[in-house]
Amino acid sequence: MNWLALSALLIATAVVSVWMIRKWHRDKVILTPTEKERLMLKLTEWRASWDMFRGNKLGFSGFVILIAYIIMALFAPWIATVGDPMETSNQEPEHADWDNPHSPTLAPSPYTGFVHPFGTDNIGRDVFSMTLFGARASMAVGLFATLISVTVGVTVGLLAGYFGRYSDEILMRFTDYFLVLPWFPLMIILMTVLGQTFTNVIIVIGITSWPSTARIVRSQVLTVKERAFIERARAIGAGDAHTIRVHVFPNVLPLVFANTVLLISIAIFTEAFIAFFGLGDPDMVSWGTILENAYYFGAFDTNAWWWVTPPSIAISLCVLSFAMVGYALDEIYNPKLRSR
Amino acid sequence: MNKRKFLAKKMVFLAITLFAILTTNFILFRVMPGDPALAFLPKGASEEVIDMVREDMHLNDPLSVQFYHYIIDTIKLDFSVTTVYPPAGTEVVDIVMPRMFNTLLLIGVGLIIAIMAGVWLGRFAAWRRGEAADTFAMTFTLLFYTMPTFILALALLIFFCGNLDWFPLQGAYGELPFVSNPPRYSDMSLLEKIVSRSYHIAMPVLAFSLQMMADFMLIMRNSLTDVLTEDYIVTAKAKGLSHRQVMNDHAMKNAMLPVVTVIALAMGWVVGGEIMVEIIFSYEGIGQLTWAAVEARDYPLLQALFLILAVGVLIANMISDIVYVYIDPRVSL
Numbered sequence: 001m002n003w004l005a006l007s008a009l010l011i012a013t014a015v016v017s018v019w020m021i022r023k024w025h026r027d028k029v030i031l032t033p034t035e036k037e038r039l040m041l042k043l044t045e046w047r048a049s050w051d052m053f054r055g056n057k058l059g060f061s062g063f064v065i066l067i068a069y070i071i072m073a074l075f076a077p078w079i080a081t082v083g084d085p086m087e088t089s090n091q092e093p094e095h096a097d098w099d100n101p102h103s104p105t106l107a108p109s110p111y112t113g114f115v116h117p118f119g120t121d122n123i124g125r126d127v128f129s130m131t132l133f134g135a136r137a138s139m140a141v142g143l144f145a146t147l148i149s150v151t152v153g154v155t156v157g158l159l160a161g162y163f164g165r166y167s168d169e170i171l172m173r174f175t176d177y178f179l180v181l182p183w184f185p186l187m188i189i190l191m192t193v194l195g196q197t198f199t200n201v202i203i204v205i206g207i208t209s210w211p212s213t214a215r216i217v218r219s220q221v222l223t224v225k226e227r228a229f230i231e232r233a234r235a236i237g238a239g240d241a242h243t244i245r246v247h248v249f250p251n252v253l254p255l256v257f258a259n260t261v262l263l264i265s266i267a268i269f270t271e272a273f274i275a276f277f278g279l280g281d282p283d284m285v286s287w288g289t290i291l292e293n294a295y296y297f298g299a300f301d302t303n304a305w306w307w308v309t310p311p312s313i314a315i316s317l318c319v320l321s322f323a324m325v326g327y328a329l330d331e332i333y334n335p336k337l338r339s340r
Numbered sequence: 341m342n343k344r345k346f347l348a349k350k351m352v353f354l355a356i357t358l359f360a361i362l363t364t365n366f367i368l369f370r371v372m373p374g375d376p377a378l379a380f381l382p383k384g385a386s387e388e389v390i391d392m393v394r395e396d397m398h399l400n401d402p403l404s405v406q407f408y409h410y411i412i413d414t415i416k417l418d419f420s421v422t423t424v425y426p427p428a429g430t431e432v433v434d435i436v437m438p439r440m441f442n443t444l445l446l447i448g449v450g451l452i453i454a455i456m457a458g459v460w461l462g463r464f465a466a467w468r469r470g471e472a473a474d475t476f477a478m479t480f481t482l483l484f485y486t487m488p489t490f491i492l493a494l495a496l497l498i499f500f501c502g503n504l505d506w507f508p509l510q511g512a513y514g515e516l517p518f519v520s521n522p523p524r525y526s527d528m529s530l531l532e533k534i535v536s537r538s539y540h541i542a543m544p545v546l547a548f549s550l551q552m553m554a555d556f557m558l559i560m561r562n563s564l565t566d567v568l569t570e571d572y573i574v575t576a577k578a579k580g581l582s583h584r585q586v587m588n589d590h591a592m593k594n595a596m597l598p599v600v601t602v603i604a605l606a607m608g609w610v611v612g613g614e615i616m617v618e619i620i621f622s623y624e625g626i627g628q629l630t631w632a633a634v635e636a637r638d639y640p641l642l643q644a645l646f647l648i649l650a651v652g653v654l655i656a657n658m659i660s661d662i663v664y665v666y667i668d669p670r671v672s673l
Contacts, residue, residue, distance in 0.1 A: 173353065177360050180657060182649040184612030188634050189368055189646060269488045273616065276490055277631070295494070308498075312491050320486040 004144060004199065052332050059328020065321035073135040080129035081115045086285060090114070092124030100124045101304045119306035121290070122297040130285050131310040137286035138318060141202055141271040142264040148206025149267070150260055153213025158252070160214070161221025162244055172218065178211045187270075191279040198281040205270050209263060216259050217252055224251045254333035261329055265322030272315045287311035343665055350661045354654065361650045366410050369643045370403070419644035432644045436629070440648075442512045443625035445537070447614055450545045454552035455603065461553070462560025462599075463587065469565055477557070485554035489613045493547040493620040500543055501621075507543045510622035515539060540623070548617045552610065559602045564595040596667055604660030607653045 024030075031039070054060055077083060082090045092109055094100055104119040118127040160171035187204055194200040224230065225248065233247055274280050275288025282289070290311040294304070394400050397420070398409045413420070419432035465477040484492070501507045508515040513536045516522040528536060567573065568591055576590045615627030622628065626645060633641040 173356070176353070177357050180357055180607075180650070180653050181361070181364070182611045182646075182653050183609075184615050185630055185646050185649050188630065189642065192634060192637070193368065193371055265486065269486075272488055273490050277616075277619070291491075291494070303503075308494075312495070316487045316491060319488065320482070323482070323486045 056328040058324050062321040062324030073139040076132040080132050082126040082129040085125045085129040092120050104306045118310050133285040134287040138268045142268045144202045145205035145267040146263045149210040153210035156214040157217025161218040175211045175214045183208045198284050205267050220252045258329035262326035265319045269319045287315045420640045422641045450548040454549040458553040458556025459560050462557040466561045466564035481554040481557050484550045490616045496547050512624045513537050544617050544621045563598045567591050567595045607656040
């Protein structure tokens with residue numbers, strides 16, 4: 001997972017620096033007056049959107065919860081009562097007056113000195129810390145899987161919508177075919193074929209969730225394509241690549257943005273059940289894995305509610321908050337919904 | 341558009357998709373790790389026996405010939421025999437068929453409840469848009485819509501089947517309410533059989549249909565609020581039509597179209613949710629069998645199941661297309 005984050009960061013820096021150098025060569029200044037003006041305009045636009053978002057109670061409360069989750073994921077090792085719950089030395093050993101799973105207690109344990117506010121699981125791992133670390137897996141999947149899915153979806157949608165005719169027919173039939181495939185058995189099979197690693201979880205979620213994006217992008221491109229400014233751009237000799245990049249794509253972007261947030265919630269939910277059904281990476285702490293362990297090691301027979309409740313609530317609340325933000329964004333950016 | 345032309349186009353697409361699914365299914369299970377012939381045989385089989393089995397399963401032929409045999413076998417409903425799933429060597433069809441009924445029952449009952457309740461609730465919320473009832477209904481549905489199916493199923497299993505012990509913990513039939521020593525299922529009378537089945541199916545159906553219901557309700561509500569702001573609804577109201585007449589004769593007809601489309605597109609999700617529910621409630625259906633096949637790494641069984649699930653979704657889509665033709669005024673003769 002670390003190398004994934006690292007490579008993403010590297011690619012981002014490379015893209016940004018190449019762009020900066022090319023721009024410097026062309027203009028010899030960082031910001032031309034036109035660009036400054038354009039940036040100011042963008043800023044006012046963003047502020048208007050932000051105000052509208054602020055006004056949406058449901059969306060804004062979802063956003064606040066999301067921030068809390070992101071903080072959880074980023075600072076997990078520092079917030080957690082146990083440094084790294086997977087470390088063997090940090091696990092609570094069995095003793096005469098301490099049996100695992102142990103119910104929640106705020107008093108430090110007499111053996112390792114750790115506090116277990118949510119109790120421990122069957123091998124003495126701290127449930128509170130595991131729940132915190134689980135946020136990392138979910139956020140990573142949400143981010144990277146959605147990145148894959150949006151990239152594929154937007155590309156297919158743009159190509160199908162812009163070029164129309166045969167490419168549209170072929171690409172959309174391909175998309176429909178993916179929509180028809182039952183995704184759960186497909187994921188089970190793909191995970192068995194590819195092997196159970198965290199990267200594969202991300203890839204599998206990414207390549208099974210793109211069709212909805214492709215459909216949304218295509219329908220939006222179809223309406224944008226007919227507008228007058230596209231015709232004007234083409235009349236003064238803009239090529240296809242230029243038209244798509246400069247005129248079509250920015251107009252499609254807002255809708256994609258709202259859809260992306262919804263996709264993240266689906267990706268997080270999907271990761272949780274892939275892990276719950278034991279198809280995920282066994283070495284990765286995730287909410288689904290905690291639930292899987294609880295299910296298989298009889299938390300439900302022994303009434304170890306503290307082992308089951310935190311991850312369940314964490315998943316539900318996380319998915320819910322992403323969905324709330326997604327709907328709010330949809331309401332702001334989708335012109336069909338805005339007027340109501 | 342012409343009704344017949346529309347359906348013909350859909351049928352052609354259906355045939356192409358079916359072929360694509362068959363191809364996917366063929367390729368997916370050829371790249372699986374491990375030699376299928378070895379999985380079929382007990383450990384330490386001699387070289388000649390392995391060769392014989394490979395020849396019998398067409399594994400020595402080039403891929404194109406294998407594909408040909410695969411298509412022919414599928415058309416003849418010959419899905420080969422299981423390699424691991426007990427008892428190994430049973431015809432796949434014999435294992436799948438008895439479970440098919442259980443799954444269809446669960447999906448059918450769940451979907452009917454979900455569609456009826458979802459459409460009704462959506463209609464209810466849309467008519468009272470902005471009122472307290474609407475807000476309450478929306479919060480309620482958003483909660484169930486976003487709650488992962490397996491967590492909901494687990495919660496129901498723990499409370500109603502575990503702690504309270506009101507419903508059986510597993511299986512599709514066998515136990516009877518208020519009877520501690522029920523007779524064997526085959527010895528039950530018809531009434532007892534029905535009671536036993538409903539007793540077992542209640543919780544899985546609840547877990548399965550709650551989310552679907554929330555989904556359908558959201559779409560119904562959004563689609564209806566769209567329609568209710570149209571001018572012709574104002575006209576209808578101005579004519580002095582009653583609430584019921586406006587809803588039934590003017591609004592619902594147009595609002596149903598997107599709902600049908602979404603229900604059709606949701607079939608892939610329906611199957612996924614149904615599998616999860618089956619696994620958690622140990623309900624003996626196709627989904628639970630898929631799970632067992634994965635655990636056992638039984639490829640022939642898995643291959644057949646994947647095909648069955650995909651074709652099931654395809655058929656559901658086809659049905660919704662046909663329904664669409666009959667309710668959409670734009671597609672007519």
